[in-house]
Amino acid sequence: METTKLFGFLNGQESHPGKLLKDHLKGVFEKSKEISNFHGDNELVETLKHICLTHDVAKSHVKFQKYLKTKKGHYPHSEPSSYLTFMLTKDIFQAEIVRRHHSYQLNFEDIMSFWRNLNYQDVIKALEEFLDLSKIEYLTEKEWKRLIFQSWHSQYLLNKTVKAEDLWFNTRIENSIFITSDRLDALNVDRINFDKISYQQDRFDKFLESLPKNHLSDWKNEIRESTLSNVDTISEPGIYTITLPTGAGKTITGLQASMKLANKLSLKTIIYVLPFISIVDQNSEVAKNIYDKVQEDHHLVSASKEKEDLDNLERFILSFRYFKEPLIVTTLAKFWEVLYSPNANDSMSFHRLKDAVVILDEPQSIPPEYWQGFGETMSFLSKKMGTFFILMTATQPKMAEGKELAPKSSFPKNRHSYNIINKKIFLSDIKQYTKERADNPSLIILNTKKEALKTFILLREHLKNNLFFLSTWVIPKERLDRIKQIKQLENKNLPRNLISTQVVEAGVDLDFDYIFKDLSPFDSIVQAAGRCNRRMLKELGTVTVAEIVDDESDNERSYASYVYDSISLNNTKEIFAYKNKFSENEVQQLLDKYYKALSVSKYQKGPWYDIKEGNWSNYKPLIEEHLYEDVVFVDVDGTVSNKLYEVESLEHSLENYERKKQLWKEIQDYSINVPHKELEEWETHYNEVFLEEDKKLVYKGNGVWLITQLGIGEIYSEEVGFIPYELKEDFYG
Numbered sequence: 078m079e080t081t082k083l084f085g086f087l088n089g090q091e092s093h094p095g096k097l098l099k100d101h102l103k104g105v106f107e108k109s110k111e112i113s114n115f116h117g118d119n120e121l122v123e124t125l126k127h128i129c130l131t132h133d134v135a136k137s138h139v140k141f142q143k144y145l146k147t148k149k150g151h152y153p154h155s156e157p158s159s160y161l162t163f164m165l166t167k168d169i170f171q172a173e174i175v176r177r178h179h180s181y182q183l184n185f186e187d188i189m190s191f192w193r194n195l196n197y198q199d200v201i202k203a204l205e206e207f208l209d210l211s212k213i214e215y216l217t218e219k220e221w222k223r224l225i226f227q228s229w230h231s232q233y234l235l236n237k238t239v240k241a242e243d244l245w246f247n248t249r250i251e252n253s254i255f256i257t258s259d260r261l262d263a264l265n266v267d268r269i270n271f272d273k274i275s276y277q278q279d280r281f282d283k284f285l286e287s288l289p290k291n292h293l294s295d296w297k298n299e300i301r302e303s304t305l306s307n308v309d310t311i312s313e314p315g316i317y318t319i320t321l322p323t324g325a326g327k328t329i330t331g332l333q334a335s336m337k338l339a340n341k342l343s344l345k346t347i348i349y350v351l352p353f354i355s356i357v358d359q360n361s362e363v364a365k366n367i368y369d370k371v372q373e374d375h376h377l378v379s380a381s382k383e384k385e386d387l388d389n390l391e392r393f394i395l396s397f398r399y400f401k402e403p404l405i406v407t408t409l410a411k412f413w414e415v416l417y418s419p420n421a422n423d424s425m426s427f428h429r430l431k432d433a434v435v436i437l438d439e440p441q442s443i444p445p446e447y448w449q450g451f452g453e454t455m456s457f458l459s460k461k462m463g464t465f466f467i468l469m470t471a472t473q474p475k476m477a478e479g480k481e482l483a484p485k486s487s488f489p490k491n492r493h494s495y496n497i498i499n500k501k502i503f504l505s506d507i508k509q510y511t512k513e514r515a516d517n518p519s520l521i522i523l524n525t526k527k528e529a530l531k532t533f534i535l536l537r538e539h540l541k542n543n544l545f546f547l548s549t550w551v552i553p554k555e556r557l558d559r560i561k562q563i564k565q566l567e568n569k570n571l572p573r574n575l576i577s578t579q580v581v582e583a584g585v586d587l588d589f590d591y592i593f594k595d596l597s598p599f600d601s602i603v604q605a606a607g608r609c610n611r612r613m614l615k616e617l618g619t620v621t622v623a624e625i626v627d628d629e630s631d632n633e634r635s636y637a638s639y640v641y642d643s644i645s646l647n648n649t650k651e652i653f654a655y656k657n658k659f660s661e662n663e664v665q666q667l668l669d670k671y672y673k674a675l676s677v678s679k680y681q682k683g684p685w686y687d688i689k690e691g692n693w694s695n696y697k698p699l700i701e702e703h704l705y706e707d708v709v710f711v712d713v714d715g716t717v718s719n720k721l722y723e724v725e726s727l728e729h730s731l732e733n734y735e736r737k738k739q740l741w742k743e744i745q746d747y748s749i750n751v752p753h754k755e756l757e758e759w760e761t762h763y764n765e766v767f768l769e770e771d772k773k774l775v776y777k778g779n780g781v782w783l784i785t786q787l788g789i790g791e792i793y794s795e796e797v798g799f800i801p802y803e804l805k806e807d808f809y810g
Contacts, residue, residue, distance in 0.1 A: 090137040091145055093263060098136055101262055105129040108258035108269070115271045116345060116431040121251060124171065128255050131162045132175045138207040155179055157203045163192075164204075164215040167224055170248045174255060182248070182419035185241060185691030197221050241691040246461055253427035260397055260425070266389045272370050274347065274403040276340030280367045281333055287366075293613060296489055297326040301333065303484040308334045309341070314459040316452075316479035319469040322488055322661075323607025327438070328363050331469045334482065335434040336368070336404075338465060346433040348405045350412045352442035356585065358557065360438070361406045372402035374411060396738060400426040409442060413699040416454060417684040431462045441474040441600050443699070445645065445675050450685030452477030471607060472600040475672045487662050492610040493592075493618035495602075495664075497657040501626045501633060504531055510593050510621055511536060518567070520589040521576045522605050524597060524636040526550050527804070528625065533576045533797055534807050540574040547577040551798035552711050554746040556580070563587055581608060588612055596624040596637045598645040599652055599671045603664055622653075648674045706750040707780040711793050715786055717747045721777065751799055756782055758802040759792055 092101035106129035113121045133154060135141070140152035159176035163169060169192055177183065183191075197218045204210055216224070261269070288294075304319060311317065319334065321327050335347045349364065351357050354375045361373040372394070387395070394401050398411065414423040415430075443451055455466045455477055468479060498510075511519060519540065523529040526548045533546050543566055545559055566573040567588055579597070581587065582604045588611040594602055602622055610618030626633045637646055652671050659667065687695040710717050720740050727733040759774050773788030784793045791809075793799055800808050 087134075087137050090142055092133050092136050094145060096265075098133065102130045102133060104262040105132070105255070105258045108261050108266075109254050111268060112254045112257060112428060115269075116428055118250070118254070118428070118431065121254065124166075124251060125255055125258075127162060127166045128171055128174055128251065129258060131165065132158055132178055132255070132259065134158050134161055135207055157207070160200045160204055161208070164213070167216070169225070170244065171251065174248065174252045178252075178256060178259065178421055181421060182252070182424075182693045184694050185244075187694070192225050195225075240689075242457065242689050244691075245688050245693055246457075249424055249427055252421065253424045256421050257399065257425045257428070260422070261390075261393055264389050264393045264396075266393055269390065269401065271345070271401070272403050274336065274339045274344065276336045277368065281329075284363075284366045285329070291612065293324075293489075300325055300484060300486055301330045304330050304334055304482050305337060307482040308337050311338055311342075311465070311480075311482075314463045314465050316455050316459065316466045316468065316477050318473055318479040318481050319467060319483045320473045320481060321469075321471060321483050321486065323471045323604070324488070324492075324611045325471075325486070327469050327471075328360055329367075330483075331436050331438065331467060332364060332367060335436055335465075335467060339434050342432075344432045344434055344465070346400065346403055346405065346429050347436070348400065348407065348412070348429070348433055349436045350407055350409050350438060352409045352439045353580070354408060354553065356438075357406055357408055359586070364404055364406055368404050370402045371404045371406065372400065374398055374400070374405055374407040392735060395742075396735060397422055397425055400429040405429075409437075410698065410700045417688070417696055418698075419694045419696050430458060430464050432464075433462075434465045434467065436467045436469055439470050439604070440468045440476065441470055441472050441604075443474075443476075445474070445679045446681055447683035448474055448476045448676070448679075449681045450683040454685045472603050472668055474600070475676050487665075488613060490613065491617065491660045491662055492613050493606060493620050494660045495606070495658065496619060496621045497653045498621065498623035499653055499657050501624045501635065503626055503628050504528065504535065506623075507532060507535065507593065507625070508539065510623070511540065511591075516542065516572055517591055518572065518589040519574045519591045519593070520581065520587070520605075520608055521574075522581065522592065522594045523576070523578055523625070524595045524640045526578055527801060528595070528627070528636045529576055529578050530797060530801075530804060530808070534804070536576065540576075542572040542574060545573065545575045546797040547575065547580050548798060549578065549580060550749050550751065552713065552747050552749055555713070555795070555798075560585060560587065579605075581605070586611075588614070590615055590618050592618070592620045594620065594622050596622060596635065596646065596649070598641055599649040600668065602649070603668065606661070606664075644678050645675065648678065705752050705754070707753050707756055707782055709749050709751050709756070709782045709784060709799070710744055711747050711749065711784045711789070711799075712786050713747065713789055713793070713795065717744050718783065718785065720744050721783060725777070749799055751782075753780070755799075755801050762802060 087097075087099045090098045092098040106126055109125040109129050110122055113119060113125065135152075135154040135157040138152055138154065138157070140150060141154055144150050144152055155178055156176050159172040162175045163172035166172065169188065172192075173183070173188055200221075201210070204215075285298075300321060319327060319331055321330070332349070335349075338344065339347055349360065351360060357373060357375050361371060364371045390401075393399060400407070400415075412435075414420075415426045418424065455464075458464045459466060466479075467482070468476065507521070511521065521532060521536070523532055529546070529548050530550075533544075537544055545563055547556055547559060551559070563573050563575060564587065573589075575581070575587070575589070579601065582601055585608070587608050589608055590610060592605060592609045594605050597605075602620070606620045609620050624635050624637060626635055627639075648671055651674070652667055656663075656667065684696055687693070710721060712718050720743060724737050724740050727737055756774070760776070763772075763774060771787065773785055774792055775783045775785060777783055789795065791800070791805075794808065797808070
């Protein structure tokens with residue numbers, strides 16, 4: 078029967094306070110048509126029609142209507158709605174989309190188990206509670222069983238005539254469009270009104286003209302023009318690479334190449350993916366100089382307007398991080414969610430990959446054991462969705478075969494040499510490698526936050542000229558400010574020294590004469606070396622690498638082993654045993670050797686292989702949360718406590734949920750993650766009774782802490798961030 082006839086049975090019932098259920102169902106369908114038509118997925122409209130028009134039909138149940146009015150009781154509407162979806166579509170996976178539209182996609186076996194174990198009479202009874210079945214052409218028990226037990230079971234499981242990844246894709250694209258449409262309508266958004274990409278050569282020319290000119294400008298322009306000419310030869314979706322040394326201007330080259338390609342082939346979206354939030358901010362600023370419609374996306378982004386000034390579409394984008402604009406700058410962690418996460422809301426931007434250019438900046442930051450599966454994912458999506466992937470880095474990993482767009486190039490001359498210390502050293506030995514560097518711009522990179530802090534304490538008198546410290550124990554707001562301060566000193570050619578963890582290794586545009594680096598995987602070392610004599614202003618920079626031992630550990634364990642896997646480290650050591658002194662122009666050959674060894678020694682795993690096995694909910698985030706770490710808010714300027722108090726005070730409601738989410742985003746700029754045991758040690762130290770207003774460290778519950786303004790200068794130093802209690806005396810004296 079026609080699904081629209083169902084509206085005759087809804088009798089003025091509501092889906093949300095003040096919104097008629099029939100208007101919501103129709104609204105969701107209209108929005109799914111807008112999204113499908115814009116992306117050229119017209120063939121999905123009929124399928125989406127049944128999903129959209131049945132997904133909330135069980136909200137007409139008297140129990141749900143009572144809940145809307147009184148907020149008492151509860152009626153789970155998704156499952157009974159999905160029974161009707163299956164009755165009308167005869168497709169279990171479309172019914173599953175409805176059944177799970179407020180949660181997450183299940184594994185293939187779990188889907189099968191649920192539908193096979195349903196009792197037909199129970200289904201009919203559930204439907205009769207909110208529908209007049211005498212007016213609907215529904216499946217008989219025989220047809221129901223035949224579809225589930227025979228047709229579905231034999232076709233999809235035993236004969237495997239449909240591959241699990243194809244089934245996953247069909248379900249995910251339908252789910253993506255439907256979930257987006259549902260959330261849009263719930264927030265009373267009328268239309269999305271997507272914008273098309275326009276290539277503006279004059280904007281690029283103006284921006285390039287504004288850049289400072291130096292002895293490398295002509296060389297960079299030659300590389301960029303050569304890359305752009307190769308873009309003209311692209312005619313079909315696939316995987317492409319731009320392999321250029323650090324400092325060669327990859328950001329502007331990648332942006333111009335992608336926009337030229339999108340304009341040439343009438344593509345819908347450009348998605349620029351970066352490994353770290355700090356460089357999302359940095360690259361977004363570049364993008365905004367050459368294009369108006371840029372969406373900066375990461376979990377710290379907050380609205381540029383006051384809440385009451387936001388329209389419904391802006392609220393939607395902010396709440397769900399939906400990729401709306403033609404040019405998106407986002408994080409690799411978010412892109413990973415969009416690709417693989419089974420959570421309904423995470424899938425919303427998946428359809429935006431259709432006819433899109435995806436720039437993956439520094440793709441080697443993906444763990445090597447995922448490379449092959451990620452490469453297969455890119456190849457699959459380029460065929461299914463017409464997606465163009467551009468992998469852009471100085472250290473191109475072996476993920477998939479791709480066509481190189483950049484010319485084979487290296488810097489006009491060697492910028493730095495590598496000096497490998499093939500022996501283990503103690504932290505105190507670092508002094509001998511920095512004793513003559515106090516007046517030269519130097520960068521020292523350590524593997525753990527405590528190791529970096531101990532190094533700062535050890536060297537602060539020695540490297541006192543404009544000494545800075547960076548780690549993820551420094552709040553994001555101060556990290557960005559600190560990078561800007563160092564950059565200002567660099568521009569004035571003034572002394573500067575930085576002790577840091579790996580937060581500076583990729584995408585941070587800083588330049589030092591000398592780098593000392595604790596041992597790490599070889600590609601990480603090469604990325605760090607990109608900060609050494611970056612602009613070729615010195616004759617030759619030096620990168621020194623040594624393996625530092627934790628002298629407080631048993632068996633002289635290296636700090637590198639706390640952070641990196643043994644396979645990557647051992648392959649790096651083998652490279653260094655073969656060659657312990659080399660120049661920049663020898664790096665690519667050694668990288669090829671390293672990646673080749675890594676590809677045969679690393680066991681390949683990850684979400685793509687789970688998808689191919691039908692294990693669609695076996696998902697792990699790219700960056701896994703450390704369960705032993707708590708969230709700590711640091712009230713350095715007196716603004717955090719009040720906002721945190723407001724979050725705690727707001728009652729549970731849809732409107733308050735938006736406000737909570739907004740406040741939470743605003744205070745993320747003041748948050749760090751600290752192991753629970755480190756915080757407990759400070760709490761034990763303060764075990765005497767404090768009045769609430771005198772406390773320096775407050776536990777707020779659920780793994781959340783607050784360092785009050787009274788704790789600044791003790792638990793948290795504005796110079797180096799969080800101070801572990803065990804290092805309190807060493808740091809403060």
